[in-house]
Amino acid sequence: MSFRIKTYIYISALLTFFSCIEPIDIKEINYENYLVVEANLTDQLKKHTIKLSRSFMLNDSVPKYESNANVRIIDNNENTYTFSEVEEGLYESDDIFKAELDNTYTLHINTSDGNEYSSTPEKISGINEIDDITIGKSITAENIEGLKINVISNTEDVNSLYYRYEYDETYKIVAPYWSQFELVPVSREFPFSVTFEVKDYQAKECYKTQKSNTIIQTETTGLDKNNVNFTIRFLEKNDFIISHRYSILVKQYIQSANAYRYFKTLKKLSVSQGAFTQNQPGFIPGNITNNKTSDNRVLGFFEITSYSEKRFFFNYLDMYPNESIDYISDCDFIAPQLTAGLAPPLVSPLINIIDKGDYLYYKINPEPSESAPGLYYLVPKICGDCRVLGSNIKPSFWID
Known part of the structure; x- marks a missing residue:
């Protein structure tokens, strides 16, 4: 889960993933450099990932990732699952595995600064498929x-x-005004000229x-x-x-009672209510501790869950039969002249606009007028190229 919300002090980094039934003892502290752990092991047979970062202040623009750590999960049968850093702060299991029902799992982290962290033993609480x-x-x-x-x-x-x-x-x-043709400048000096080319891509339908x-x-x-x-x-x-x-x-993830409480509490603290609410963030105790010192605390919760998913289309x-939704942007046409001016230096408003890339060709202007003097109608790029808003590659799961 990647859910980072910038709030006061270090909680900004923690709000990437968690929440919680009963009250949790939340302690107010000043900003300190805490390890932030995002770890959820599920009963999916796959390579699992764990994210490590450091707490950061509200005015910091990017999180501080924790690199060069030794990360492993050990189960109650003494099986060890090792993780390797595949990108900054992101650790992936070396082998595929899954959480087994009734087994317990403990997370162990050794950071490059010499600190050692471990979680309490956790296990799957229940199983329920999405119907x-x-x-x-x-x-x-x-x-x-x-x-x-x-x-x-x-x-x-x-x-x-x-x-x-x-x-x-x-x-x-x-894209409501996509065209398979585009206007390409041939001569950018007088006498100005343009030509049509067929696009070698489709940009009408995106996802x-x-x-x-x-x-x-x-x-x-x-x-x-x-x-x-x-x-x-x-x-x-x-x-x-x-x-x-x-x-x-x-x-769908089925949580333990402790994990549920943790996430629920985190959600309460992450709700944006303005800078001066009484709902101030503080340290939320999780199930991961520093084995060497109580002063260097860790933020996060090592969670073991059963997992289910289901996809739905409509x-x-x-x-809403016979109804429609307005496009996300205004799509006003323009028709600039190919050549403007009565004496040198002559200019080409059409070519200047094409070169800027903000407008695209849509169709021939059948009746040039004072407000639309050019021979070609252009539309804002967002209205003629859906790639401004998404990808023109259809997802593998997509069903029309």
């Missing part, structure tokens, strides 16, 4: 009309009580993927059964990202 993703029309308390996406999970496992979610959403973008950037949790402790029917995403009716076709990949017209 379905549903969508329905809804109106919020603020009278905002839109669509709510719910995740449904049903289980008889009495230990599956605490849930954390992430999602990847992908949406289709259609954009973005990840959730907040902590999303629910619990079933107050329910008769551990069944989840939880709204993971609300999309306003006129949100541009649902203009055509939309897909969401919902990721079209806007399926939900």
Whole structure:
């Protein structure tokens, strides 16, 4: 999970991933250089990753990554899983493996400054697969009309009580004024001239993927059964990202009670309420400690979770027939002249605009006028090239 929120003091670095039922003892401290650990081992058979960084102040623009550390996970059967640094601060397991039910796992970190860190032994708390993703029309308390996406999970496992979610959403973008032709200058000196060329790429349909950037949790402790029917995403009716076709990949993690409390507390501290709220950040004790000294504390929680995911698609017209959403940008046409001026030095407004790259050819101007004197209509690039907003490579999972 990559969820960094800049708040006061070192909490900025920690808010990349976590949250928590009961109150946690939060201690106010001044800024210090703490190790920040992002580690979640799941029951997916894969190479797992662990991120290490350092706490940083609000006015710092980038996190400080922790390099050259020795990272390993050891289970209760004395199996050791080693990790290697694949990029600055990012450590990947050397082999594929997964968290096994009933096994316990402990994280060990040795940093280049000589400090040693370890977590408490952790294990999978419960298992529950996502059964379905549903969508329905809804109106919020603020009278905002839109669509709510719910995740449904049903289980008889009495230990599956605490849930954390992430999602990847992908949406289709259609450039409303794309043309397969482009205007290319031939002569930039008088007499000016341009020619048409066929584009060797398509930029009419693109795709954009973005990840959730907040902590999303629910619990079933107050329910008769551990069944989840939880709204993971609300999309306003006129949100541009649902203009055509939309897909969401919902990721479900079943947490332990301690992990749930930790993430929940972190979420409360990460809510942006302005600079002078009473909700001030402080040190949130996790399950990772420094084995050499209590003064050099560590931020983070080593989490073991069962994992489930499910993908869902829908079209806007399926939900709102005969309706549409305005494009994300204004698309006013211009038609600049090829040659302007009555005496030297003559200039070419059309070629000057083409060279700047802010406008693209769309079509012939059939009736030049005083407001549109040129022979060719141009549109803002964002309206004629969807790559401004996304990628023209269709995702492998995409289904039209």
